[in-house]
Amino acid sequence: MKAKKNITMKEAKEKTGLSSRQIRYYDQQDLVFPGRSRGNQRLFSENDIERLLKIKDLITAGNSIETVRSKLRAPETQTNGQYEFDYENEFDYSDVKLDSLFPVSNRSELIKRLSRSNSKGFKEEEE
């Protein structure tokens, strides 16, 4: 039963109006967490799009990646007693061809992300 539909890069570009470069960049900056699947391609959910939209809004408003990250913190790091799992959600797994289980299918990717979380060499980078 595939109720929700996954969104591909192309769709994401159209829906957000952002370039693929920007979307991938925001992904690297941990501003969005799209799932990965077939061929290591990103699969966004409706939530990711909304998140991207908000990011775009903040960036175009003259804010930097840092600011955006402050506003949209990763759920795991948001230890305020209030969880905002706004993306562990409507993901259509039936359409995803994963080699193993989703959460830990990409160990290398997970390791990379964890590594990035430690490196705090951020500056005032904008458009």
Added chain:
DNA sequence: GTTCTAACA
């Protein structure tokens, strides 16, 4: 045809 990463302009 499209996305992915990495790197250069």
Added chain:
DNA sequence: TGTTAGTA
């Protein structure tokens, strides 16, 4: 940020 290279 755009764009290109080589790949899947």
